[in-house]
Amino acid sequence: MRIIVNGAARDVSALADLTTALAELGFGEAVVATALNGEFVPLTARSSTTLAAGDQLEVLAPMQGG
Amino acid sequence: MSTFYGVELDSRLMLGTARFPSPAVLQSAVAASKASVVTVSLRRESAAERSGQGFWSIVRQLGVRVLPNTAGCRTVKEAVTTAHMAREIFATAWIKLEVIGEEDTLAPDVFGLVEAARILSNEGFEVFPYTTEDLVVADKLLASGCRVLMPWGAPIGSGRGLNNVFGLRALRAHFPEVPLVVDAGIGLPSHAAQAMELGFDAVLINTAVSQADDPTQMAAAFAMAVAAGRLAYLSGPMEPRDMARPSTPVVGTAFRS
Numbered sequence: 001m002r003i004i005v006n007g008a009a010r011d012v013s014a015l016a017d018l019t020t021a022l023a024e025l026g027f028g029e030a031v032v033a034t035a036l037n038g039e040f041v042p043l044t045a046r047s048s049t050t051l052a053a054g055d056q057l058e059v060l061a062p063m064q065g066g
Numbered sequence: 067m068s069t070f071y072g073v074e075l076d077s078r079l080m081l082g083t084a085r086f087p088s089p090a091v092l093q094s095a096v097a098a099s100k101a102s103v104v105t106v107s108l109r110r111e112s113a114a115e116r117s118g119q120g121f122w123s124i125v126r127q128l129g130v131r132v133l134p135n136t137a138g139c140r141t142v143k144e145a146v147t148t149a150h151m152a153r154e155i156f157a158t159a160w161i162k163l164e165v166i167g168e169e170d171t172l173a174p175d176v177f178g179l180v181e182a183a184r185i186l187s188n189e190g191f192e193v194f195p196y197t198t199e200d201l202v203v204a205d206k207l208l209a210s211g212c213r214v215l216m217p218w219g220a221p222i223g224s225g226r227g228l229n230n231v232f233g234l235r236a237l238r239a240h241f242p243e244v245p246l247v248v249d250a251g252i253g254l255p256s257h258a259a260q261a262m263e264l265g266f267d268a269v270l271i272n273t274a275v276s277q278a279d280d281p282t283q284m285a286a287a288f289a290m291a292v293a294a295g296r297l298a299y300l301s302g303p304m305e306p307r308d309m310a311r312p313s314t315p316v317v318g319t320a321f322r323s
Contacts, residue, residue: 006110026113031122033108033151038143040150058110060151061118062125064092065107065135066082066222066250066272 001053014053018046022059032059068267070214070245071160071192073131077102078262079292080133080247081285082272089124091281096128099285105133105162105270108152122155133194135162140175142182149186161186162194162216171221172250176203180210187211196249199233201240208244215241216249216270219261223273225253228260238265255284255291262295263303 001014005025012021018034018041034041035058041049051057068075081101086092096104106125111118125132134152139145142165149161165182167175174196180203183193187210195207199217207215217237220226228234229251238246247268248261258269271288278284 006112027111030111030113030116030119031155032111032118033155035147035151038147040147040154042150042154059113060108060148060155061111061116062122062155063107063109063118064082064084064086064121065105065137066084066270 001051003051003053003055003057005057006059012051016051018049018051018057021051021057022046025059027059030061032061034059068245070194070267075102075131075268076100077289077292078268078296079258079289080105080268080270081275082270083121083125084272085276086281087276089121092276093124093128094282095275095285096130098282098289099271099275100289101130101285103131103133104128105135105272106156107135107137108148108155131160132156132158133160133162134158135196136164138166139164140166142178142185145178145182146185149182149191153191159190159192160194161191162196164196172223173221174198174218176200179203180206183207183212184210194247199230199237201237204237204241204244208241214245214247216247218250219248219257220251220253222250224251225274226251227253227257228264231260231264234261234266235264255287258288259291259295259298262292263298265299268292 012024037056068078077100079099079101080103081099082105134156136145136148139148145165165175165178166172183195186193193212194214194216195212196216220229245267248266249270252258253274261269275281275285
């Protein structure tokens, strides 16, 4: 199914949970934080969070900042 | 020694990590600045490039405390969600809260800032709000749970120094017990020294160091300026006068009747 990841359309397995989707998207063991449809999804809740077509997923990582 | 949310810091200089020419220069500048806090941010990660992973590895090697920011957030919800994400990744309750309200000056949306500060403080965050020198806003931020304030000196990245010295002096005088950090707009070591001479507890520098021709050398210059300004503040500066007063004793001057 198609979801929006960091503003771009991507395909993940239907009914995937967030942990599975992140692995499919290539984030694997990366240090990232996630928000689904504007709501923070903590690491501990990823496996119990099921995605739906059209979901908007943000995957953020540490970056330079002032 | 300065204390923020119960954490004693050796240095009164906080350094941003943005816009350095290379990771190696960032590392050497942090060392030269003697900063014990660096600011970091969160951005969208690319699964292919994974640039955030490399950056995070570098920051962890610096051996300094991190202060994550919510830079770029323009609504309360964006800022609160970003703060939650930052707390998970950086494993700290500290958050430099930015809610930007205007594009040309990157001035804080102080109404959104107060609301976001209240939400985050209630959730256990230790909020460093990027604010103006406005006393009323400062009062409301403190009432919202903030125990540190970060007034701007001038617009972010402008390097204009302390635009409103009167306002900053008033803020310092009005809240003598609150740790105050001049955040944005410092362009030269003399600006940092001035902030410290006014009695501010620390300064946060980024662009002035990272965009210097020699960032490491500039970081060292800022470290000296911050130390000098603090020492001057503790020494009790003289009061300015409008008219001259001879420093050499007048009594015994030759050729006078």
